[in-house]
Amino acid sequence: MEDLIKEKVEQLVNYIMKKCLWQFHSRAWDRKDQNEGILTKTRQLLCGEPVELETPADRCWWVDAVCLADAFKSRYPWLAAMDKAEIKQLMRCLHERMDYLTITGSLNRELTDRHY
Amino acid sequence: MPYHEFSCSKCIPERKKHAVIKGHGEDLTAALPLGYLNTIPGSISERGCAYCGAKHVIGTPMKDVIHMSHGPIGCTYDTWQTKRYISDNDNFQIKYTYATDMKEKHVIFGAEKLLKQNIIEAFKAFPNMKRMSIYQTCASALIGDDINAVAQEVMDEMPDVDIFVCNSPGFGGPSQSGGHHKINIAWINQKVGTVEPKITSDYVINYVGEYNIQGDQEVMMDFFKRMGIQVLSTFTGNGSYDDLRAMHRAHLNVLECARSAEYICNELRKRYGIPRLDIDGFGFEPVSVSLRKIGLFFGIEDRAQAIIDEETARWKPELDWYKERLKGKRVCLWPGGSKLWHWAHVIHEEMGVDVVSVYTKFGHQGDMEKGISRCEEGALAIDDPNELEGLETMQTLKPDIIFTGKRPGEVAKKIRVPYLNAHAYHNGPWKGYEGWVRFARDIYNAIYSPIHQLACVDISKDEIPADKGFLTQRMLSDANLSEDVISSSSLRQYTGKYDCLPELRKKTYSSFESKLADVV
Numbered sequence: 001m002e003d004l005i006k007e008k009v010e011q012l013v014n015y016i017m018k019k020c021l022w023q024f025h026s027r028a029w030d031r032k033d034q035n036e037g038i039l040t041k042t043r044q045l046l047c048g049e050p051v052e053l054e055t056p057a058d059r060c061w062w063v064d065a066v067c068l069a070d071a072f073k074s075r076y077p078w079l080a081a082m083d084k085a086e087i088k089q090l091m092r093c094l095h096e097r098m099d100y101l102t103i104t105g106s107l108n109r110e111l112t113d114r115h116y
Numbered sequence: 117m118p119y120h121e122f123s124c125s126k127c128i129p130e131r132k133k134h135a136v137i138k139g140h141g142e143d144l145t146a147a148l149p150l151g152y153l154n155t156i157p158g159s160i161s162e163r164g165c166a167y168c169g170a171k172h173v174i175g176t177p178m179k180d181v182i183h184m185s186h187g188p189i190g191c192t193y194d195t196w197q198t199k200r201y202i203s204d205n206d207n208f209q210i211k212y213t214y215a216t217d218m219k220e221k222h223v224i225f226g227a228e229k230l231l232k233q234n235i236i237e238a239f240k241a242f243p244n245m246k247r248m249s250i251y252q253t254c255a256s257a258l259i260g261d262d263i264n265a266v267a268q269e270v271m272d273e274m275p276d277v278d279i280f281v282c283n284s285p286g287f288g289g290p291s292q293s294g295g296h297h298k299i300n301i302a303w304i305n306q307k308v309g310t311v312e313p314k315i316t317s318d319y320v321i322n323y324v325g326e327y328n329i330q331g332d333q334e335v336m337m338d339f340f341k342r343m344g345i346q347v348l349s350t351f352t353g354n355g356s357y358d359d360l361r362a363m364h365r366a367h368l369n370v371l372e373c374a375r376s377a378e379y380i381c382n383e384l385r386k387r388y389g390i391p392r393l394d395i396d397g398f399g400f401e402p403v404s405v406s407l408r409k410i411g412l413f414f415g416i417e418d419r420a421q422a423i424i425d426e427e428t429a430r431w432k433p434e435l436d437w438y439k440e441r442l443k444g445k446r447v448c449l450w451p452g453g454s455k456l457w458h459w460a461h462v463i464h465e466e467m468g469v470d471v472v473s474v475y476t477k478f479g480h481q482g483d484m485e486k487g488i489s490r491c492e493e494g495a496l497a498i499d500d501p502n503e504l505e506g507l508e509t510m511q512t513l514k515p516d517i518i519f520t521g522k523r524p525g526e527v528a529k530k531i532r533v534p535y536l537n538a539h540a541y542h543n544g545p546w547k548g549y550e551g552w553v554r555f556a557r558d559i560y561n562a563i564y565s566p567i568h569q570l571a572c573v574d575i576s577k578d579e580i581p582a583d584k585g586f587l588t589q590r591m592l593s594d595a596n597l598s599e600d601v602i603s604s605s606s607l608r609q610y611t612g613k614y615d616c617l618p619e620l621r622k623k624t625y626s627s628f629e630s631k632l633a634d635v636v
Contacts, residue, residue: 017489021394060391105145108481
């Protein structure tokens, strides 16, 4: 079961790494905000839950989340067979993996620079 | 993802951590080339300096400005007309270059008087130009000339002019990228917020990190205008000085080249709350997704979709004609910074070529993270390569073509590898849908050039076949294609015009109903 989730997470990670740019902002705190903002909204969209759109930043994250959710749905048919709880678990694992690849495990030495 | 050691750089062991090979099943946490560090002594870098990055890359594309270098004449001359960032005001910023012509005596006695005299002379010589950028160089920085004070003195004496000062001497960073940073910050500190713009649409953006290489900005502007979006400013290609002073009033910053201009986007985000949306203007799918995102942000997705459908139907058959003929061709993607990640995946997917190596002259580790993620397994990724490493890579990987700047490009020609100019283009624009077909056409023309085939023959040792006639491009490119592809009625070569910009410049746009009760 764990291997199955891992395999699905890797498929989603590959899509993000190949097609998106939002995960590679230049500082660790910025990447954390981006991952949190976009992946949370993607999860909400995939689960049919309301998405907060209060600020311009929310709206900007939502835009990337809409495109990501659409791409996931069209490319990975197995997503349609998952229930909400499974999608939430999948997205939680995806979020952890993205944080690792782009922040905590990243070898980019500029991530902790105090200035932009 | 093992580090790669070049044979030619064994004598510079520090170089080893600047190159990796993307291995099977490995991710970015295994290895990442070092980047944005001082060039190692002994390594003949292809980088430019921080002055060049500030002036030549970012400052000079501004079109209605006198761009003055305060330093020896060589600094301005050597950065003049090397990049084709055109403009719709008869290319004023490319046609002329200005320097204060500092000499040894000024190093001893100071050059502030000389600077003031030059500023006034330039404004008098071009009375219609009321805006100026002054760029510090190594020489004027080292002697401590106070450029800001001189500029203020002139502005006090000539109230109708405005001057921007960029203190980014050549030594101010490991590469031109240091200059990108300095001019971004200088512009927002000195100029943003000093002009209030006229808002004419419900949807207002700054288009940032776009330099109008051979008309790229004008292609994208056409899409934005068709969507009813007001582009307050372009940072900086074909951009106007006063428009860029009003950047603080946009609703959204659309960022193209994050390498050169993310700094100002980030500052606008923090200081003015304007969000940053990163886009890709190259390739059918990336540009479509980008337009859709902007449409979504403003709630006008249908307008974006109409453009996507129309442009794709018009140009896709032409892109596919080239894709059939470029499949499997080996490419070294060796640009300066951002194009390594703008292009790495999309030239593979949409043109069928295989990217066997990526490099960046001045990129940071973040650019390598993006580039390595997007290229295919087995690709060799190099940071700040030297000329010998470039040669060794070409001899080892045997690419069919390289996309790079003109200095390494000329080196490639010497070993008979065709190259396309990734910085200034060949027959651009290359952005947008038609532009992407033009890029494919340029690749096709370079790889299958009959002249190139002839150039590969070494008359000093090769036997010259006397029984064969001249081979045309089509004879070369279609040799191994199926009859179905060759005689396909749905695929066709590029049918656009030699220069696609004049029509864009004449185009008029329908207006959309505005929610602004009273357009101010």
